[in-house]
Amino acid sequence: MNPPAARLERVEAWGMSSASVSYVYRPTTFSGILDALETARAYGLPVGMKGGGNSYGDAFQNSEGVLLDLSRMDRVLSFDPHTGVVRGEAGLTIRDLWRHVIDDGWWPPVVSGTSHVTLGGALSANIHGKNNYHAGPIGDHVRRFDILLASGETRTCSRSENSETFYAAIGGFGLLGVITAVDLQLKRVFSGLLEVQAFSVADWHEVFATFDTNRRADYIVAWIDCMKAGRGAGHGLIHAANHRKRGDDPHPEESLNSRAQGQPDTVLGWLPRSQMYKIMRRFMGARRMALINAAKFKAGKREHETRKMQPIAEFNFLLDSAPNWKWAYKPGGLIQYQPFVPQENARRVFDEITALSRDRRHPPYLGVMKRHRPDPFLLSHAVDGYSLALDYPIGRSRESLWDLCHAMDEIVLNAGGRFYFAKDSTLDRAAVRRFLGEGTVQQFLDLKRRLDPESLFQTELSKRLFGGLRSKLARQRMETQENTRLPRPFWAKSPTATTESPENDVSSFQED
DSSP states (O other): OOOOOOGGEEOOOOOOOOOEEEEEESSSHHHHHHHHHHHHHTTTTTEESSOOOOOOOOOOOOSSSEEEEEEEEEEEEEEEETTTTTETTTOHHHHHHHHHHGGEEEEEEEEESSSTTTTTHHHHTTOOOHHHHHHGGGGGGGEEEEEEEESSSSEESSSSHHHHHHHHTSTTTTOOEEEEEEEEEEEEEEEEEEEEEEEEEEEEEHHHHHHHHHTTTEEEEEOOOOOOSSTTTEEEEEEEEEETTTTOOOOOGTSSHHHHHHHSETTTTEEEEEGHHHHHHHTHHHHHHHHHHHHHHHHHHTTOEEEEEEEHHHHOOOOGGSSGGGGTTTTEEEEEEOOEEHHHHHHHHHHHHHHHHHHTTTSSSSEEEEEEOOOOOTTOOOEEEEEEEEEEEEETHHOOOHHHHHHHHHHHHHHOOOTTTTTSSSOOOHHHHHOOOOOHHHHHHHHHHOOTTTTOOOOOOHHHHHHHEEEHHHHHHHHHHHHHHHOOTTOOOSSOOTTTTTOOGGGGEEEE
């Protein structure tokens, strides 16, 4: 037997590169979460978790299992405008959070490129922003969180209480339990505007030199034209931004509100932002994107060393400026490849992987570079160095694109680099063990055995990167049912290109 068929839904990765069919539950209360876990246990099914659904790959997919969608548990539970400490449910989005606190002069300390990430998802991925090099990931600003274990026990975790779970569940992608509530320390701001300075950079050398000379800026991010080869490879546009200090803004109340932070609904006064993807789709294709990038770089030269005031939300949430922009990549979708490389090797590695991409006829359509620092979390992706996020259209060349990613993995790993699971679609277990280390992986799996002895919490990502954890419940289900797999609807895509790999056979790792 299976859960009610009405619960079955096709769940697609944010990048549209993979999909799976799951029994989806959307609780609104704590008891609703418990009911969903009990349902999964009764049917011997694994449980995955989904927040805002912004991971590019299979981080929140759970084929033929139960998917716990926490987006309806989105309340601000408490907020102290004097200390800036906010407590929110796991489904509270960054967008709703900043709108709740900005009037009192507070801002989330770390945000991703989209504001539609939930607090639970942000902790599970340990998101980083354009200020990672001095602010660290969001985990550095979490005071405590509550996590519901497979046993039904709720634990409060902080740096001093259940600290092992604290450092493993942040960045643990929901494999240890359900994060239900988060206490977060916000950042004090004295204006809703940032002072932004632009720098046009001619090549990789100028990119890294500009990052270095602006290392005291509150934020810094670079757009890189990764299609440019030869002389001028790595050219692009860098934006460094700073918060205004107390007293710099004579009228802070004018910008410290959600109305002043919002973007207009149209571009050029007539084109709805929600329809921009239709225009973008017309320019898809390597040759046309090369022309677009060249034009963007040329326009960026006019911005060199100019300064402007920009709303905090507009600067940080660039991905939200064109809703549904990913639809321009249909029908194949896209993946993002984001290596994190130590500073001494970053320039060489970024040059090599972008050149290799061009040589293999998979030039990345978009490249975004950021500066980073290490952090203390167990499954950390961070290094003392840089990351380069590369967007690749899939089209009809999926197999060769995956081969390219594996070739780039070798370059990155040999340079001491790491990867960010929220962006990943192509890594395998061997690569994960190389950059995390056998000891770290084993420490995480040992903790999972203690907290989740039935291996209740699993996702397609966890199966791909850590091996299939066949739960005791699943084995019992197999003993009582001849057919444990659901019939796959005709509209369901294959979850990932690597699903049939021997490394992802669920029998490869079984609990005792």
